[in-house]
Amino acid sequence: MDNKLEKIVQVMQEQFGSTLEEFRGEVHVFVKPEQIVEALTLLRDKYEFELLSAMTASDYWPQASPRFHVVYQLSSLAKNITLQLRVPVNGDQPRVPTATRVYEVANWRERELLDMFGIEFEGHPDPRRILMPEGTEGHPLRKDFPLGYEEPQFTFNFEEIDLRKPYAKE
């Protein structure tokens, strides 16, 4: 891990009790939903992470708790380092405080997550769908949303595909 990053991660661990994950030189820091605004503010103001590069989510259905991870990919132009924050969110009524007041780019990105995953961002100034038309039912990028055709089942993935088929289970 980069020296500059190591110090920041240490502070994150002490202040937020975060856990850590490292893969191929990338550092992922886990933060609780209620801490995220504070964590982003700290990183922006004190450690010069000026850019929220990307914001996305991942669905781990059928696992219910946590079902989603909301991912914040941060970049620091001054120090040339990156850091990823991950926020685990539960499946029933997923809610995260909005980051629009820290990074304005989060406005559209959060609308996209609301649209695609149904994750609600508390205090968002403009909570509308962004890509799908108004009145769409469901959230397309959730794993229990069917793609629109039947997937071929093989012996090695029979049960896995059976599980996400939309027909009524016995």
Add this chain to the structure above:
Amino acid sequence: MAQLEEVKIDLYKHLVSERALNGETMLLNMGPQHPSTHGVLRLLLELDGEMIINAVPDIGYLHTGIEKNMEAKTYLKAEVMTDRLDYMNTVGNNLAYCMAVEKLVDLDVPERAQAIRVILTELQRIASHLVWIGTFGLDLAAMSMFLYAFREREIILDILELCSGQRMMTTFIRPGGLWRDVPVEFETAVRDFIKMFNKRIDEYEALLTKNPLFLDRLLGIGKLDAATALQHGVTGPMLRASGVSWDLRKARPYMGYEQYDFNVPVATEGDTYARYVVRVQEFRESLKIVEQALNKLPMGPVRSDNRKFVPPPRSEIGVSMEALIHHFKLWTEGFPAPKASVYSAVESPRGELGVYLEGDGGPKPHRVHWRTPSFDNLSVLPKIVKGHLVADLVAILASTDIVLGDIDR
């Protein structure tokens, strides 16, 4: 399709000012079939006379669900969709995706493949900027610019066709290298282009850079300062025109960009003209990179010989049993990737093109997210058009160089 609910005014009321609600200002739809919105973008404008008070972009008309579709395909088969995202930067999308896959499964790329990747993506950057300068001129009533730019772009598309057989949707870059080596005519074709294009940039500049009509339309229009740009996640030439020297090719070199000598053009004004100046200089820098890469193009293989991830060459399949097995396994089941996630980004003609790729231990991605530069570059538009005339909106929108396929995914 669900039944459309009645339009609730409360949901939209906050987007416009109070004056619009009592009819003092006018609400006007621009697009989604307007020629200067560069695709299917709808802008809801609130106008006071001809002055813009509010602009609300409405996107999603070109949403094709590529992220969802990629989850249902193996890593190799999902790649053909990447061309369809940003259709002005097809090779660059392939590169971004392949770099993410290579990072996820830890795959090396031979040096020759890296150099060819650089040449092709830089040529693609020139082609993309040519479309931009052409449509930019067209929107500002310099019709001939459009014809000149598309004449030169055709030569680049011919080079891509020479390599891959396809003009636009090439899928030439593959995880672990390239689909195949470039043909012998490649070098002369690129060298001819470099020789010809250097002069053509001078011609473009003679036509536009000091043109008084052009300056009148652009200077001081659509100012964007660096702090606002960063807040809105703006990257690429738009950010560099606001005075921030940030280019991923320099900051986090990939594919051997560190061995090439090139500058990052920066302008400080942040207006529409500055964005024009930065992109025109990028023509020259890209050309420099192509020339250097071509001069020291190393010999050797163009794809990794790690058969667990990269299909064997066609010639081996007839003679080697193992090659046949690998070929069969890779194109039916695919290769497994670890249960982990990576984020890898490249500098596309429009800014930081990032891919968030997550594997689940199986042959298909668990989640692919495209961090597309046009999406964030458009989100700043309402801020920079406020107080300008409708005619200036056309110039500002053209200078942001958005591609709707890139925004809606």
